[in-house]
Amino acid sequence: MMNEEIRAREERLRAILRQGDPAGGEAGLAQEEVRRVRRAVLAALPPFGEPRRRAFWMPAVAMTAAAALTLAIALGLWRAHTDPAGPARETGRQAVRVHVPPGPAPVLREAPEEGSPAPVAPSRESALPKAEAPRRPRSRGAVTPAAPPAAPPSLESARLASASEEGPEVPAVEPDSTLLPEEPAMRQVQFAAPGGTRVLWMLSTESVVDEFAE
Amino acid sequence: MERTYSSDATERLARLFDAHQERLFRLARRLSTDREEALDLVQETFLRAAGRPGSVPAGNSAEEAWLVRTLVNLVRDRYRRLSVRSRVHADLRRAGHGASHPEEAAVARATVQAALARLAPRRRAVVVLHELEGVPVSQVARLLGVSEVTVRWHLLAARRELAKALLPQPSEEVLEERRQR
Numbered sequence: 001m002m003n004e005e006i007r008a009r010e011e012r013l014r015a016i017l018r019q020g021d022p023a024g025g026e027a028g029l030a031q032e033e034v035r036r037v038r039r040a041v042l043a044a045l046p047p048f049g050e051p052r053r054r055a056f057w058m059p060a061v062a063m064t065a066a067a068a069l070t071l072a073i074a075l076g077l078w079r080a081h082t083d084p085a086g087p088a089r090e091t092g093r094q095a096v097r098v099h100v101p102p103g104p105a106p107v108l109r110e111a112p113e114e115g116s117p118a119p120v121a122p123s124r125e126s127a128l129p130k131a132e133a134p135r136r137p138r139s140r141g142a143v144t145p146a147a148p149p150a151a152p153p154s155l156e157s158a159r160l161a162s163a164s165e166e167g168p169e170v171p172a173v174e175p176d177s178t179l180l181p182e183e184p185a186m187r188q189v190q191f192a193a194p195g196g197t198r199v200l201w202m203l204s205t206e207s208v209v210d211e212f213a214e
Numbered sequence: 215m216e217r218t219y220s221s222d223a224t225e226r227l228a229r230l231f232d233a234h235q236e237r238l239f240r241l242a243r244r245l246s247t248d249r250e251e252a253l254d255l256v257q258e259t260f261l262r263a264a265g266r267p268g269s270v271p272a273g274n275s276a277e278e279a280w281l282v283r284t285l286v287n288l289v290r291d292r293y294r295r296l297s298v299r300s301r302v303h304a305d306l307r308r309a310g311h312g313a314s315h316p317e318e319a320a321v322a323r324a325t326v327q328a329a330l331a332r333l334a335p336r337r338r339a340v341v342v343l344h345e346l347e348g349v350p351v352s353q354v355a356r357l358l359g360v361s362e363v364t365v366r367w368h369l370l371a372a373r374r375e376l377a378k379a380l381l382p383q384p385s386e387e388v389l390e391e392r393r394q395r
Contacts, residue, residue, distance in 0.1 A: 009381065013373060016380050017345050020326025023243035025319060028236050033253060038231050041260040045223055045267070 223267045230270065231260055234281050241282065244342040245289045247331060255292075259285045275356075282339075282357045290335040329379035333372055336360075340368040341376070 018024070029037070186206075191199040238259060242252035262284050263270050270280050330338055339358060343349040344365070351369070355362045 009377065010373060013377055013381060014345050016322070017326055017341070017376070019319070020322035020324075021244065021346050022323060022327050022330070023240050023346075025323070026243065026249065029239050029253070029256075034235060037235070037253070037257045037260070038228070040257060041231055041264050042224055042227060044261050044264040045227055046265070 227260075227264055227267060230263060230277055230281075233274065234278060235260070237278070238281055238285060241339075241342065241347070242285055242289075244330070244346055245286070245335070245338060247327065251292075255285055255288055258288050262288075279357045279359070282343075283359055286335060286339045286358060289339070293335045325380065329376050332379065333375060337368045337372045340365055341372045344369060 186202055186204040189201040189203065191201075193199070235256060239252060239256045242255040242259075243249065246252045246255055259281055263281070270277055330341065333341065336358065340354055343354045343357065344351065349357070351362050351365050355365045358365070
């Protein structure tokens, strides 16, 4: 009897639910709605498959790109070392880039010349001209313009003059042209800044300054 | 190969949509509060299928089960996002508004919808599938991916809750008489 009552109650509840079914009296989706949703769903399909499948080739592409980049860098470095024009630039002139804080007026003096046209050796450094002056900031591109190799005194004068133009405290040094050798020679001019920075200029008649003018 | 994959997936998804959109919309309409929400749910369900076509199992019944589960999960997500309190208040207001409607059908629909909205999403899905769509318990269990015992337990609890909201409660005298029996 109790079961019948419960069953009757369930049937009544079911009837009420079906009578008030939210989708009971309504029509389904309209054709336009179906088309719109269908279009949106099909457009959302990933073109290259699922992300899991994409993950297969993405690391391979990344590895290949990394290997190619490494190879390119290694090749570039190797070519830079084996390039015959590379070391020639270095021998022409040794430029030192320093940063000198503003200090007292520099004193530039030229050391007595030995007069020997022999190549520079470490033992000769003490006998080479020496000057003490604060270094002006130099950039790598600020290189002495090209000059004919046959006139080394004028090259040095121009260089020293240009140095004195930028820093008015630096007096220009007029080298004695009679002491300069006629054969290809190398001269050094050293500067010592108050901060202890030493700048070494190596002037050679054989230097290929035309390359720097590029 | 890429073209083949894309073509196959598009065809399969189109077939999936054509085969199940109507039934899914009906279920969504019964699980949601209005038509627009039902449409959103259907679209979201198929978008899930489009995002992971490989996760949709093959076979008509397996596809249907996957889609129903996804839809019910989406309803659950929405239900969790909304505050239960505000939802119940809104449903009661809607029911009160429906009660003033002259047509009885509209009153009954609003009342039932308010009562269904109080149920938790999975319980509501069980009631809708079994009571409104007439799906057997074993089939409901398969569709929702739960055991039959769970389905029966949800049905029992849902009937109690719905009876409180929809059926007239027995008077104190009747209750006393039952106790004496």
